[in-house]
Amino acid sequence: MNLFAQQLINGIFIGSVYGLFAIGYTLVFGVLDILNLAHAAVFTLGGLVALWLVQSAEMSIWVAFPLATLFSGILGLIINAVAFVPLRHRPDTYFSGLISSIALAIVFESAAIGIFGARTVRFPISTIAVHIWQIAGVTITSLQIEIVMIAACLMAGLTRFLRRSRSGKAIRAVAENERAARLLGVHVDGIIAFTFFISSALGGAAGILFGLYFGALSPDMGRSIELKGLAVIVLGGMGSIPGAIIGGIAFGLSEVLTVAISGTSNLRDAVAFTVLFAILLLRPSGLFGRRQIRET
Amino acid sequence: AAPAWAAMPEAKIGIVFSMTGGAASYGATQKHGAQLAVDEINAAAGDKGVHIKPYFDDDASTPQQGINVFKKFINSDHVSAIIGPTLSDTAQVTDRIAQAGSVPVLGVSNTAQGITEIGNYVFRDSLTEAVVVPNTIRTAKEKFGISKVSILYGNDGAFTKAGYDAFKKALTDEKITILSEQTFAKGDRDFSPQLTEIKSQSPDAIVVSALVEEASGIVSQARQLGIPASVPIIGGNGFNSPSLIKNAGSAAEGVLIGAAWSSTASNPLNQKFVKDYTAKYGNPPDQFAAQAYAGVYIVYDAIQKAGAPFKPAKIRDALAGIKNLDSVLGKFSFTSGRDADYKPVLQEVKNGKFVVVGE
Amino acid sequence: MIPMDLNHIFTQFYAVYGSLINFIGINSLLAISLYVTLSAGQLSLGNAAFAGIGGYTAGILTMYLNVPYIVALFAAALMSGAIAMILGFPVLRLRGVFLAIATLAFGEVVRILAINLQITGGAEGLTPIPDKTQAWMIFTALALTGYFMAVLRRSRIGWSFASIREDETAAKAMGINTTWYKTLAFTIGAMIAGLAGAMSAHLNYIITPGEFGFSAAVQLLIFNIVGGTRVWYGPILGAALLTALPEILRGFGVTAGPVRMGVNGFILLMVILFLPNGLVSLFSHNKD
Amino acid sequence: MALLEIRSIIRMFGGLCALNGVDFSVEEGEIHGLIGPNGAGKTTLLNILSGMAPPSSGQVQFAGRDIHALPAYQVASLGVARTFQNIRLFPAMTCLENVIAGQHLTASRPLLPRLLQLPSAWRLDHEYEKDARSTLARVGLENRARVRAQSLSYGERRRLEIARALAARPRLLLLDEPVAGMRQGEVTQVAELIRILAGEGMTILLIEHNMSFVMTLCSRITVLNFGQVIATGTPDTVSRHPHVIEAYLGVDKSS
């Protein structure tokens, strides 16, 4: 029983990490209807820059965290300006944006290798105090709780922001129909840039938390989470913030439960992706996806 | 006119590692090791001695790029010998090209089975897990009285899979019970589900086949999840890197590592290498660097024996004849099957250092 | 004297770049395999997995069963095609990125199976696969598929694909059995991919699960977009440029490692930004 | 037996009953109008007739065959073509290509002669293209053949949609607001075209809010309100029907 409880906690935790990564991802996806495949690179760079600030600039993590998050947000603005704005009005913008963001991701990753080296690095042990609790044989760390809390707060806050606030509605309006939004007085280009900023800042923050928790940062760390992040936002329903978190947790749980139930992890990813596959067949627009509106 | 090398004999060597892609972190230290050796050799050769002209290249961690690089080395650069590539997958393909082109190739990190069986031009100085592991398990059993273990390994990479095979065989040979086998994938950062499962089985030890990127995470998360320090973690070549200690910190204490090289081995060549490398690059070397460094010296030895004009075939013969060469790895020979033949070491992490605890 | 020299230069060139040329051929075939599905408006990220299925099928047949190579090639194409057809009916109900992810998930499952199965050689891959692929085979296959695609455009199938790509609902209303045509596109694509995978396995001596993961799938899309998706030779141009790019950069003395990777990415970015219709716009004068 | 028989069609969207037991029939060769207030269920009914969406219950018979359970492409292959209220063209194709794509059911393009590059394939292409051009000419778009559909104006798009539907040479043509966005002169042209088509034996069911168009063109009209038929008959009877005036027409102030 303890074992099972521990696995559930593991699943919720790793799922929240996926979700954190996916929130920013899905935000841009929802607005522009294009995938920003440089998101994983921002995730990586956010973590690496925070590490650099802590290690080389000898800052406290509490200073480095917001600075690196800000830096990631600015990367988002750069991605938008370089990889998306020039393509905005091309007929193939969907695919070309996909590719240009990959191209930029390659440039970012090579820059990361060039600047930080290819090896895995970690935050100094003293960066953040971690408490470990053993409750009834179940291990929980303070960092885990913090990460799950942050994910939950972000989900609630962002959802509310999108539903209620003026800018949130403007973001959704741009997502629905850019031309209409423009005619209604929405500063579309500004809203898009703003969305990229928020999205990338979130991506960078996720990278920092990831690095803090797992104690491992490397220039290619975005790669392994990229695919899962993609799976998660589709599972949750594109553009849906609760979907991203809940999809993340669902994905995390399916991974962990495979291990718990089968006792071996050989098929962990296979099961996770099969579940994704099955859910898509049952609910073609994901768990929380927008319902198909009439076409005729 | 007389060729340039008549005055200053120069042997061309192609050196290819994964500078980008999934194995980039290993390729980076390999290149450092090789570069250091080349610089030392060329400095020592002075005006008269045989120089090495290195052609460095990147296989981007993929077989296709590896093939292109090998073809270029052989047909365009006309190198006399090749060192690399980083990954066994790639070597499976590229070494056949070297074989077909009759250019000797020395793998310095390929550990998969069957690589040297490709042909008589294919060598390696990397001890395979199959050589290192039995010794590790035997010593560990004697020392800790281990009778039941859980295994955790990466099942999607040739290196970690080969390590697993070797561990499994050694454990069976030693009649140690395997409680469960868990796997992970390249790039995984979270190992808590597997470790939770393992914890629940209360093994005497955890046997792990992983490269250092994942190994550090596994070691620290195992301790974080409350697997007591009295349950040792046993790893292979992949663990043998200073980053393990750097990244896992105190959790790394007590980890047992069977490896092909030890940074603390008393061998003076080795001590000098560790010192020079650390001075030059600011980081202590890992096993990848050491094997690459040794590889350049091994090839250089063969080159000198073969002599100008450095015909690949003659270098091959000289390589095959290497016996008890002094190297950072120890007294180095090739087996008749062109695999490395020297003594592995068993190390333990103590007070943040690798300490040799047996052979 | 001169002909001999030319001959020498040619053999020399082929010795150095022969395998590069072969890879261009194989990658072009893979790119076209995706082009087929794209031309029906479906983004499949499963084609790399179909190449893997083809590669393993053919490899197992020639290695263990001594099946003649040509038969193995056909078997590979058929196997990939059959799986695509079975997969297609449920999956092709999905649209856009949902389809892409479902096919990607399929690819991941195939990859993980290949890692865990005995017959595929697990993580170490299937090796040594006999070396049977020759340049002429690759380029004959490429020429035939290229021709097929060029001609298909003006056929009933081609028009149906185009209609579905433009507006699936309207296509249905015009009497087009969209499910069938989408499955057809998916299947043809998978067959071409399977063939390419089989040829690649018999060129490289080995096939490993790592070869057809996410990045391989995306790479095929990159070939298509960089080359241009308006005409059948677009994907070929894209595959040729991007496959040769590392070699070209090497020729210009761009050092190995992160710098080359960065320059690679930068060039990719430039092509996307400044050639709106891909490389084909350099060759066709059809302006918009 | 009428060409199209619609019996007790009900269509629910969640709790909303868009069609609530609709019955009427369309005779072969007639021009039948379908009118009613916004949201009455006209487009929903058209979707059901063309197989784009199944009814919640009820039957549709076309030429004696039940078609309410058939997928859209099969309904189309029986000879039913339609246009869309919110215009669904193939945006990146030219006008000519849109019409050629619309020939799916009528053009045979065998693959083999094409693969062998036989002249017959080219001849067919040529023929079909000529057909398409004359179809474009029927809706007055002959000089826009090479223009992409996405750069047409609203009214031109409507006409191109009609042309594309005609390319299928349907027995029954369903038009959803064919003259929306057209001026009087243009409306007259479309009305003329529809009359000619009916004269050629085509049956037409059309939805329209342009009353002078409907009243002068249709031989019979069915009026829907809240998903139910409130009147059906000749333009004269319908336009005098008090329910219809109250729910739909109102009292025309401008005349």
Add this chain to the structure above:
Amino acid sequence: MMLEVNHLTVTYGPIEAVHDVSLNVESGAIVTLIGPNGAGKTTLLNALSGVIPVRGGNILFNGQDITRMSPHRRVAEGIIQVPEGRLVLAGMTVRENLEIGAYRRPKSGIAADIARMQERFPILKDRIEAPAGSLSGGEQQMLAIARGLMAHPKLLLLDEPSLGLAPLVVQMVFDIVTELRQNGLTILLVEQNARQSLAVSDNAYVIESGAIVLEGPAAKLRSDPAVIRTYLGQGL
């Protein structure tokens, strides 16, 4: 003069869709623009809204040159367009559509305005929480008009407002237009229904192939034989 358009030229690539058009809209007036399909009416309105670039000429709004002003600032200035083809935000609810309509104006009074719109178009009341994309064509058109009014425009550009509306509702829309004018709103109207639009307008322009071919007081144009022939007709 509220709106002054001088020698305006708009192109799509090589095609000139609007050619050297000059027109004026006086404050508080209703001006109708009529012309055949493809004449350039929508193009002209889009140029006024700033969503497509202008090739030549200029646009003055209350004396201020807005030719290069970005669309959202024009909206802030009070120029609102109800676009052709509705462009409702399909996935957002009817209420959210209306709220977004008021994006550029102060928050106060939005709820009251929504209530007023629901009164005008009862259907919007019934479906207030439904996604706009599920509405019927005509219902969406009503929503688009209501959404435009939510902005409290100074100059309202209406592109075919009666498109797809039932006769009763068309009547209502024209009633609203007259009512708005009484409240001092200025309107530039593009309408298929030339007869009715000329009836409520002060001035009118006829545009053909991108150029103004006729202009004058609406009453005068209503009796122009050419206009009668092509735009008013006698029914069929």
